[in-house]
Amino acid sequence: MNILFVRPNDSGGPSVPVGISQIQACLKESGHSVEIFDTTFMKRNTGSENRKKNESFGFYIPVNTEKFVKIETHDPIEALQQKIEHFKPKLLCFSIYSNDLDLANQIASVIKCNYRDIPIVVGGIHPTVDPEGTIELDWADMICIGEGEEAIAELAGKLSTGEDITDIKNLWIKRQGKIIKNGIRGFIDLNNVPPPDSAGFSQMHLYRPFWGKVYRILDVETSRGCQFACFECVNHHLRGIYKGKGSYHRTKTIDKAINDLAYLKRKYNIEIFRFIDEILFAFDLEYSKEFFDRYKSEVAIPFICFGRSEYMTDEKIKVFTDAGCISVSIGVETGNEKLRRKILNRKTSNKKIIESFQSCNKNRLRTMAFNMLALPEETLSNIYETIELNRAIMPSLVSAGFMYPFKGTYARTYCIEKGYIDKDPPLVNYDFESIIRNPYVSKEKQKSMQKTFTLYCTVPKYLFPLVFLCEFNNIISNYLYAIMSKFFISKTFKRYESYYDEVPDSRNLSFLENPPLGDLE
Numbered sequence: 001m002n003i004l005f006v007r008p009n010d011s012g013g014p015s016v017p018v019g020i021s022q023i024q025a026c027l028k029e030s031g032h033s034v035e036i037f038d039t040t041f042m043k044r045n046t047g048s049e050n051r052k053k054n055e056s057f058g059f060y061i062p063v064n065t066e067k068f069v070k071i072e073t074h075d076p077i078e079a080l081q082q083k084i085e086h087f088k089p090k091l092l093c094f095s096i097y098s099n100d101l102d103l104a105n106q107i108a109s110v111i112k113c114n115y116r117d118i119p120i121v122v123g124g125i126h127p128t129v130d131p132e133g134t135i136e137l138d139w140a141d142m143i144c145i146g147e148g149e150e151a152i153a154e155l156a157g158k159l160s161t162g163e164d165i166t167d168i169k170n171l172w173i174k175r176q177g178k179i180i181k182n183g184i185r186g187f188i189d190l191n192n193v194p195p196p197d198s199a200g201f202s203q204m205h206l207y208r209p210f211w212g213k214v215y216r217i218l219d220v221e222t223s224r225g226c227q228f229a230c231f232e233c234v235n236h237h238l239r240g241i242y243k244g245k246g247s248y249h250r251t252k253t254i255d256k257a258i259n260d261l262a263y264l265k266r267k268y269n270i271e272i273f274r275f276i277d278e279i280l281f282a283f284d285l286e287y288s289k290e291f292f293d294r295y296k297s298e299v300a301i302p303f304i305c306f307g308r309s310e311y312m313t314d315e316k317i318k319v320f321t322d323a324g325c326i327s328v329s330i331g332v333e334t335g336n337e338k339l340r341r342k343i344l345n346r347k348t349s350n351k352k353i354i355e356s357f358q359s360c361n362k363n364r365l366r367t368m369a370f371n372m373l374a375l376p377e378e379t380l381s382n383i384y385e386t387i388e389l390n391r392a393i394m395p396s397l398v399s400a401g402f403m404y405p406f407k408g409t410y411a412r413t414y415c416i417e418k419g420y421i422d423k424d425p426p427l428v429n430y431d432f433e434s435i436i437r438n439p440y441v442s443k444e445k446q447k448s449m450q451k452t453f454t455l456y457c458t459v460p461k462y463l464f465p466l467v468f469l470c471e472f473n474n475i476i477s478n479y480l481y482a483i484m485s486k487f488f489i490s491k492t493f494k495r496y497e498s499y500y501d502e503v504p505d506s507r508n509l510s511f512l513e514n515p516p517l518g519d520l521e
C-alpha cells in the first residue's frame with residue numbers, strides 16, 4: 001500500500017527525525033511503499049531565523065550554511081496536493097510536535113476537504129501528550145499514542161486487506177460519530193526492528209554546523225526512555241502511559257546498535273553521529289567500555305551526545321572521549337539548588353555539576369551548558385546565581401532559553417495551578433519569549449538577560465556595568481553589545497578550538513564544494 005508521511009515542521013531546524021525513519025523501515029519491511037512530505041525547507045519554517053538569533057546571542061558559533069540549504073518557495077498545501085496526485089497514497093500519516101500543530105491544522109484541513117477518502121492518522125509526541133485534543137481535530141481520523149512502529153504496520157496491513165481496524169492497540173479511531181479508544185500495546189523490541197530508513201528526506205538535513213564548520217551529521221538512537229522526571233519534560237508522562245508494560249528505559253544490544261550505526265554511516269556517508277538517547281551517559285561503565293570499544297573499531301566516527309552530571313564520572317568521560325565523543329550537552333538549568341530541586345525536580349547539586357564540567361574540560365571534551373530563564377518563582381538574583389555557576393563550570397558554549405510548559409509535563413499543571421499561565425496558553429516562539437507570568441522579573445528584563453547571558457558568563461566581572469548597558473535596546477547599547485560580543489565571545493570560542501582536532505583531517509571535503517542536495521535514498 002502507498003503511505004505518505006507528512007512532517008509539518010514549523011519551527012524546528014534541520015535533522016532527520018529518527019521516529020519517522022524507524023517507522024518507514026518497518027513499513028517497507030512489511031512490503032508497503034512509503035514517501036515523505038516535509039516542510040522543513042519551505043519558506044514558512046522559522047528554524048533558520050531561530051538559529052541566527054541564537055548565533056547573535058553567542059549560543060552557537062556563526063556559520064554560513066547558505067550553500068547547503070535551498071529554501072523552496074512552494075506553498076506547502078499546493079506542494080502536498082501535487083505529491084498526493086502523483087503518489088496516490090492510501091494512508092496519510094502526520095507526525096507532529098506540539099509547535100507544529102498550527103501548520104498541521106492549516107495543511108490537513110484543506111487536504112481533508114479535497115481528499116475525503118484518504119484516511120489520516122496523526123502520531124508523534126503531540127497526540128501522545130494530548131490525545132483528547134488531537135482526536136477532536138476535524139481532519140484527524142485516527143491518532144497514535146506512543147510508539148508507532150507496530151501500530152502503523154498493523155493498520156497498513158489491515159487497510160490493504162480490508163480487515164476491521166477498530167481494535168488496533170495504540171490507536172484511537174473515529175467511527176460513526178464515536179471515538180474508539182484502544183489501549184496501549186507493550187514496548188517494541190528495539191532489537192527486532194530494521195535499521196532506520198531516512199529515504200525521502202532531503203540531504204539538506206544532514207549538513208549541520210559544528211564548531212564553525214559544516215559536517216554531514218545524522219541523529220541516531222541506541223536506547224529509549226529516561227528514568228528521571230524533570231519538571232519541563234514529557235518523560236514521566238510517557239512512563240505513565242506504559243505503566244505495567246516493562247522497563248521504560250530500553251537499550252539495543254551492543255551487536256544491534258553497532259551494526260545499525262555502521263550501516264547508517266556507510267549508507268548516508270555520515271561524518272558525525274548525534275546520539276539522541278535521552279542520556280547516553282546512563283549506561284554503566286562496563287557496558288560503555290564494551291560498546292565504545294566496538295564503536296571505535298567498527299563505526300569510528302566522532303559523535304555528539306546529551307549527558308547528565310550525575311552519570312559523568314571521570315572514568316566514563318575518558319571512555320567516551322577515547323571513542324570519539326567531541327561534544328556533550330548538559331542541562332545546568334539554574335544556579336539555584338533549591339529551584340533546581342523543588343521546582344525542576346532535579347536532585348543534582350552545584351558541586352556535582354561543577355565536577356562533571358571540570359572533568360570534561362580536563363579530558364578536552366567540549367561542553368554545551370543548557371540553561372533556562374524565567375522559571376516559575378525565579379528572581380533576578382537567581383538568574384545571577386545561574387550566571388555564577390556557568391562562570392565556574394567554564395562550558396565551551398552556553399545557551400539560555402525559556403521553558404515552555406507543554407501538555408503532559410509537571411510544569412503545565414503547576415503553572416496553571418499557580419496562575420502563571422492560562423489554562424490553554426498560546427504557543428509562542430518560546431526560544432525567545434517566556435509565556436510564564438513571573439512575578440519577580442519583567443518580560444523585558446527576561447529578554448535582556450537572555451541577550452546578554454553569554455557576555456555575563458564570559459567577561460571579567462569588573463565589566464559587568466558595561467554588560468548592564470548592553471541590556472538596553474538603543475543605538476549606543478547595541479553598538480557596545482556588538483563590540484563586546486565580538487571581542488569576548490569569539491575569544492571564548494577560540495579557547496576551545498584545540499579541543500576539536502579529533503574531527504579527522506582526512507575528511508572527504510568534496511561535498512563542501514558541491515554538496516548533493518537531493519533526497520536521501
Ligand code: B12
Nearest residue numbers: 012017019093095097098123124125144147148233234276
Ligand atoms: C531527540 C530530541 C530532539 C532532537 C531531534 C528532534 C527531531 N527533529 O527529530 C533535537 C535536539 C533537534 C530536538 C529539537 C527540539 N525538540 Co526535542 N526532543 C528530542 C527527544 C529527547 C527524543 C525524540 C525522539 O526522536 N525520540 C525517539 C523517537 C523514536 O520517538 P518519537 O519521535 O516520539 O517517534 C515515535 C512516536 O512518537 C511515534 N510517531 C512519531 N510520528 C508518528 C507518526 C505516525 C503517523 C504514527 C502512527 C506514529 C508516530 O512513533 C515513533 C516511533 O516509535 C524528545 C523527548 C522524548 N522523550 O520524546 C524531545 C522532545 C520531543 N523535544 C521537544 C521540543 C520542544 C523540541 C524543540 C521544539 C525545542 C526547541 N525549543 O527548539 C526542538 C524542535 C524539534 C523539531 N521540530 O524538529 C519536546 C516536544 C514537546 C511537545 N509536546 O511537542 C520533547 C518531548 C521534550 C520535552 N520537552 O519533553 N529534539
Ligand code: SF4
Nearest residue numbers: 226228230233235278
Ligand atoms: S533527564 Fe532529560 S530526558 Fe530525562 S526527564 Fe530530565 S529532561 Fe527529560
